[in-house]
Amino acid sequence: MRKTLSIFLMMILVVSLVLTGCGGSTTQETGESTGEQSQSSGGNLELAFATGGTSGTYYPLGGAMANVWNNNIEGVNVTIQPAGASVENINRVASGEVDLVLAMNNIADDAFNGTGESFSKPLTNFKAVGVVYPEVMHIITTQDTDVKSVADLKGKAINPGPPGSGTYVTAMKILEAYGIGPKDYTSKPGSFSDAVAGLKDGNIDAAFAVVSFPASAVTEVATTNPVRVISIDGAEFDKVKELIPFASKFTITGGEYNGQDEDATTVTLQAVLYVKEDLPEDLVYNITKVMYENTDSIAEGHARGKQIKLENALNGITTPIHPGAQKYYDEKGLNK
Known part of the structure; x- marks a missing residue:
């Protein structure tokens, strides 16, 4: 009787191990299948x-x-x-x-x-x-300032664009071409949103923005504050081109922005x-x-x-x- 019981218990153990092995195999196969599903459904x-x-x-x-x-x-x-x-x-x-x-x-x-x-x-x-x-440089002020050229930016508060942006780097080159150094103005760098807000509330006198044309940010300012687009032309453009060889001329057509009725010449890149x-x-x-x-x-x-x-x-x-x-x-x- 005791011998029969021992044999019976051993058989149960063997069956248990076999089932456990099968269970492990089933789990592995399920895992592999899930991985393939994930790849096909989210494999972009x-x-x-x-x-x-x-x-x-x-x-x-x-x-x-x-x-x-x-x-x-x-x-x-x-x-x-x-x-x-x-x-x-x-x-x-x-x-x-x-x-x-x-x-x-x-x-x-x-x-x-x-x-x-x-x-x-x-x-x-x-x-x-x-x-x-084409990327178009906009140098924007409002009609109620006395800024009518880049040279007039001396002593003014300027947003030259976000640090680390192409706008900022290009703005520095343009100011350099006009002989304007960092100590000649108050720099208030920031995003285009900051520039819009600054021009509207008078916190800045001018802003640089390399954007497409027409630019929604400029249009937003001009809706409540008629704008003036500062031109870069003639000998001044030649000086800018020496510092930015890739620059070419671009005409911002008059009438596109409220307040700017005449054409303005500026710099474009790509x-x-x-x-x-x-x-x-x-x-x-x-x-x-x-x-x-x-x-x-x-x-x-x-x-x-x-x-x-x-x-x-x-x-x-x-x-x-x-x-x-x-x-x-x-x-x-x-x-x-």
């Missing part, structure tokens, strides 16, 4: 896209671009991030912190060559995709899409192709989409082009 390639301040052009335009990529490139999900704009963005994409950025072409050139005050050494591990739209250098060639090819072939869809999200033109894609770009973008341009017969 996540790309981080650094843009600019929420009150500028980069952020809303970047959102419109991201939506078009997400809708037209299978397996890709681009998420936009607000950022401090050009200088910050180039640093972030070069460090691999983000995958795509918008930045001004002069800032990218400074970074690549390690020149200017913003870059102490060359940053070469990023690549250009193509020009997105907003360019840049990416991490190690993004796959086929991915960047598709990013390039979709951007230039779906401008109407981008324009539905932001009006600047209308200014994205393939024929301008390589204008003002001096840094290396990503092979994926170059493949697309070769197909289209577009060369520098």
Whole structure:
């Protein structure tokens, strides 16, 4: 009897171990299956896209671009991030912190060559995709100030743009061209939203903003405070161009902003899409192709989409082009 009981207990133990083993196998198989499901349902390639301040052009335009990529490139999900704009963005994409950025072409050139005050050494591990739209320098004051030229900014309170932005760097060059140093004015740097508020309440006399034209921030100021756009022309423009070789002339047409009835000449640069250098060639090819072939869809999200033109894609770009973008341009017969 005792022997029979022992055999019976041993059989129970063996069966228990077998079931436990099967249970472990079942758990493992379930885990593997769950992993495959997760990959198929959430397996999109996540790309981080650094843009600019929420009150500028980069952020809303970047959102419109991201939506078009997400809708037209299978397996890709681009998420936009607000950022401090050009200088910050180039640093972030070069460090691999983000995958795509918008930045001004002069800032990218400074970074690549390690020149200017913003870059102490060359940053070469990023690549250009193509020009997105022209960036227009607005130097804005209100009609109730006595500021009628850049030279009049001496002794005034100025918002030169957000530190670390292309606006700020370009503003410093323009002031330098006019012989105006940091001690010659009161600097109140800040975002475009800060500039709007400062001009409205009289906390600043003038503001610099590199934005698209027409600019919603300027329109907002002009709605309640008629504005004056300060021109950069003639010999002064030549001095600016010596310091900013990429600069070209742009006419801000009179009547676009309340208070500014006459045309004003200013400086324009280029907003360019840049990416991490190690993004796959086929991915960047598709990013390039979709951007230039779906401008109407981008324009539905932001009006600047209308200014994205393939024929301008390589204008003002001096840094290396990503092979994926170059493949697309070769197909289209577009060369520098």
